[in-house]
Amino acid sequence: MDWAKHSLEKLEASREARLCSKPPQLGEGDAKKILNQYHPDYLGMHRNICIGPNKNDGNFPHELADLLEADSQLPIDFEPSEDIETDVLIIGGGGAGASAALALEETGLRVHLATKLRLGDSNTVMAEGGIQASLGINDSPRRHFSDAYVGGHGQNNRDLLRILCESGSSAISWLSQLGCMLDRNKDGTFQLRPGGGTSLSRVLACRDYTGLEIMRVLKDAVLLSGTTVLQNYAAIELLDDGEGQVTGAVLWDRNKEKLVTVSARAVIIATGGSGQLRFNSFPTSNHLGAVGDGLVLAYRQGCRLINSDSYQYHPSGSVYPEALVGQLVTESIRSMGAQVVNSEGRRFVDEMTFRDVLAASIIKEVKEKRGVQTLTNRIGVWLDTPIIDLQNGQGFLQRKFPGIVHRFARYSIDPAKQAILIYPTLHYQNGGIEIDKDGCTKVKGLWAAGEVTGGLHGTNRLMGNSLLDIIVFGRRAAISAQNSLPERRRVTLTRLKEFRASLGINSARQQLLSPQLFPTQTGMKISFERKVIMESQDENSRSTNQLSFEPPDPFTK
Amino acid sequence: MKTVTIKVAGESIQARVGETVIHALWNAGKAELIKTGCAGGVCGACTITVRSPEGKMKGTDLACMCPVEEGMEVFPCPVDSALTVAPEINPNEEKLRKAYPKLDRCTKCGSCTSACPMSIPVMDSVLRMRAGQLDEVADDFTNCIHCGLCRFVCEDGVEPHMMGMWVRRSIGSSAEIEEKKKDKDSREIELEWQYLLEGSSTDRMNNALQFRKSGKIQP
Numbered sequence: 207m208d209w210a211k212h213s214l215e216k217l218e219a220s221r222e223a224r225l226c227s228k229p230p231q232l233g234e235g236d237a238k239k240i241l242n243q244y245h246p247d248y249l250g251m252h253r254n255i256c257i258g259p260n261k262n263d264g265n266f267p268h269e270l271a272d273l274l275e276a277d278s279q280l281p282i283d284f285e286p287s288e289d290i291e292t293d294v295l296i297i298g299g300g301g302a303g304a305s306a307a308l309a310l311e312e313t314g315l316r317v318h319l320a321t322k323l324r325l326g327d328s329n330t331v332m333a334e335g336g337i338q339a340s341l342g343i344n345d346s347p348r349r350h351f352s353d354a355y356v357g358g359h360g361q362n363n364r365d366l367l368r369i370l371c372e373s374g375s376s377a378i379s380w381l382s383q384l385g386c387m388l389d390r391n392k393d394g395t396f397q398l399r400p401g402g403g404t405s406l407s408r409v410l411a412c413r414d415y416t417g418l419e420i421m422r423v424l425k426d427a428v429l430l431s432g433t434t435v436l437q438n439y440a441a442i443e444l445l446d447d448g449e450g451q452v453t454g455a456v457l458w459d460r461n462k463e464k465l466v467t468v469s470a471r472a473v474i475i476a477t478g479g480s481g482q483l484r485f486n487s488f489p490t491s492n493h494l495g496a497v498g499d500g501l502v503l504a505y506r507q508g509c510r511l512i513n514s515d516s517y518q519y520h521p522s523g524s525v526y527p528e529a530l531v532g533q534l535v536t537e538s539i540r541s542m543g544a545q546v547v548n549s550e551g552r553r554f555v556d557e558m559t560f561r562d563v564l565a566a567s568i569i570k571e572v573k574e575k576r577g578v579q580t581l582t583n584r585i586g587v588w589l590d591t592p593i594i595d596l597q598n599g600q601g602f603l604q605r606k607f608p609g610i611v612h613r614f615a616r617y618s619i620d621p622a623k624q625a626i627l628i629y630p631t632l633h634y635q636n637g638g639i640e641i642d643k644d645g646c647t648k649v650k651g652l653w654a655a656g657e658v659t660g661g662l663h664g665t666n667r668l669m670g671n672s673l674l675d676i677i678v679f680g681r682r683a684a685i686s687a688q689n690s691l692p693e694r695r696r697v698t699l700t701r702l703k704e705f706r707a708s709l710g711i712n713s714a715r716q717q718l719l720s721p722q723l724f725p726t727q728t729g730m731k732i733s734f735e736r737k738v739i740m741e742s743q744d745e746n747s748r749s750t751n752q753l754s755f756e757p758p759d760p761f762t763k
Numbered sequence: 764m765k766t767v768t769i770k771v772a773g774e775s776i777q778a779r780v781g782e783t784v785i786h787a788l789w790n791a792g793k794a795e796l797i798k799t800g801c802a803g804g805v806c807g808a809c810t811i812t813v814r815s816p817e818g819k820m821k822g823t824d825l826a827c828m829c830p831v832e833e834g835m836e837v838f839p840c841p842v843d844s845a846l847t848v849a850p851e852i853n854p855n856e857e858k859l860r861k862a863y864p865k866l867d868r869c870t871k872c873g874s875c876t877s878a879c880p881m882s883i884p885v886m887d888s889v890l891r892m893r894a895g896q897l898d899e900v901a902d903d904f905t906n907c908i909h910c911g912l913c914r915f916v917c918e919d920g921v922e923p924h925m926m927g928m929w930v931r932r933s934i935g936s937s938a939e940i941e942e943k944k945k946d947k948d949s950r951e952i953e954l955e956w957q958y959l960l961e962g963s964s965t966d967r968m969n970n971a972l973q974f975r976k977s978g979k980i981q982p
Contacts, residue, residue: 324844326909327800327808344978346946348955352975355959360968364960379940385850385932387901395941405975415906418805422909423935426928429847493801528781529830533803582764582781608906612882613804616828728794 216551300328302656305680322440333417339374358664489532513637523631525586645683807910
């Protein structure tokens with residue numbers, strides 16, 4: 207990293223002085239000011255949408271608004287006829303979907319889980335830092351609630367948040383019974399780490415592979431359960447009975463390239479987030495499929511979306527090397543002492559403040575020319591990781607964060623010896639489908655759980671609350687669906703027809719189709735009767751794709 | 764920017780120096796050539812084999828973690844998931860052997876270890892399984908992404924990643940669950956919830972700000 211030699215020298219020169227220094231503290235007013243000026247959510251890059259439950263109500267990032275107003279992928283003359291009959295159809299193969307499937311074990315219900323990728327290919331598996339539960343001394347669900355409520359700017363749905371916080375302990379027990387190995391102390395108690403914005407140590411982890419550990423176990427348990435897993439089946443439309451009840455879905459079988467109609471008494475949407483839509487041209491830490499499918503599907507059925515302008519830009523996404531751009535460097539590495547330092551070798555913010563404030567502070571630092579530029583013209587600030595071993599003894603970083611060490615080793619970077627460059631990366635969809643405390647949407651027959659829902663985290667989520675969210679609300683949605691399972695009703699596309707009519711769509715010619723299923727950058731699309739039209743579109747998007755290398759530069763508009 | 768030419772499944776593709784095989788495929792509009800999941804090195808979907816320009820075997824890898832090199836040849840190598848066996852309480856090598864009888868077929872060739880994209884000492888760990896050192900095995904497989912490459916390359920069909928999972932889940936589910944900490948009495952709990960949930964939005968925010976300092980209602 208010769209190109210950063212000058213700045214690295216300053217970083218190293220200031221390390222000893224920083225070792226025992228207190229982090230700079232922002233006043234409440236200053237934090238608000240920085241958010242207003244620098245956080246992408248606050249810059250007004252949103253628009254209204256002209257159709258559906260949120261018509262002229264709520265701001266949406268342009269990329270998402272376009273998809274919500276787009277036509278369905280389904281051919282105009284497609285008529286559903288039942289191929290699969292099930293009781294509960296779960297859409298989404300991440301942590302929320304898997305938890306829902308497991309909650310329905312031994313209920314005697316037929317359960318199908320459809321995922322457009324493979325079971326477990328999700329944001330859950332990529333989570334690193336941990337899962338919150340108020341197990342510590344002086345901690346309680348109320349304190350957990352207070353932290354999340356302050357962090358979420360008081361925009362949280364209090365009923366949902368209370369349930370989340372009260373369910374921490376039982377969620378951890380459930381995971382342990384399934385065989386999740388979360389890090390423990392010598393006396394057998396769980397290790398608790400601090401998280402950004404937690405008032406005390408409350409985060410349980412499995413090194414820096416917490417999501418991998420949880421997803422691996424959930425996946426194994428689902429495969430051993432009676433759930434029928436439909437892998438590589440993408441949901442492209444929900445079905446209804448013509449009287450306002452969701453009654454199934456149309457899936458696209460990616461392997462056989464054909465449409466499959468599923469009749470279900472209950473549908474649970476657990477499709478996750480939308481970081482791959484790359485709002486404001488940010489890189490993302492999200493998996494391939496995170497393009498907001500569930501929002502689109504539910505919206506067409508009449509579900510309102512809330513806090514739809516709120517996204518989490520994780521403060522520490524990698525900036526260098528190029529191959530790792532946008533990928534997560536866990537927050538818990540900061541909770542163990544790593545400091546955020548500018549090009550002058552100075553700390554400028556409390557590393558353990560709320561994520562949105564920290565991300566905005568980093569953007570501010572870069573805008574004010576105190577960032578470090580890479581050879582590919584990306585700019586970031588330092589995450590001083592070597593300081594961790596100085597504080598905790600040699601080998602500590604390797605023991606606690608083998609994932610980070612492994613990923614950077616390939617590029618001859620040892621985070622124990624060499625600081626990492628970071629910049630905010632699009633990480634989490636704070637808003638989403640409105641649900642009640644049982645995961646019910648406003649539409650009969652339709653439940654939702656996990657990142658696809660909104661309200662729980664307000665407008666800024668705390669570390670460790672999303673892994674807890676998917677376990678708690680994935681299970682609750684399933685139990686609620688079981689308890690109030692509607693009778694089977696016919697499958698029609700009435701809602702879609704109404705939607706198309708209100709959009710003024712009467713032919714198959716429409717520029718944009720949704721759900722999008724995959725990032726536009728990949729050029730991956732499904733093609734059936736519309737093949738001809740799509741190919742001509744493809745040519746256009748290809749030519750622009752070739753110009754723009756991936757991932758996009760976060761600093762150009 | 765410098766570019767290189769690579770071959771994926773026989774197709775030539777231009778790629779930027781510094782990017783991964785996956786991103787090169789995206790830019791070339793050939794994303795479908797390799798099945799992808801997280802694109803972040805932890806889901807194990809995008810398994811490949813790689814040959815260097817001289818035609819010599821470089822080995823297995825994850826396409827999303829593999830930087831492009833001039834002349835490299837990449838072959839998709841998807842691994843089907845294997846049948847899994849339910850974990851057992853208080854595991855030992857006998858129970859493991861019963862669950863996965865192929866354990867003893869390991870010929871110590873070391874292929875699994877060199878195939879592992881996560882640098883797990885797979886073969887050593889299989890030997891530890893045979894010796895019943897299951898705590899060490901659980902530790903070895905902490906970062907196993909279950910890509911299945913170890914099974915894919917094993918000439919004897921041993922399934923190290925499945926056994927690693929079985930050991931971890933068995934040990935994990937045998938561990939004692941921490942006793943639930945005693946909370947305050949229910950009247951006090953209800954008062955605290957009232958304090959946090961009721962009143963105007965300004966009151967609630969102020970109360971939450973206060974409560975998180977000590978975990979108590981300060982008079």
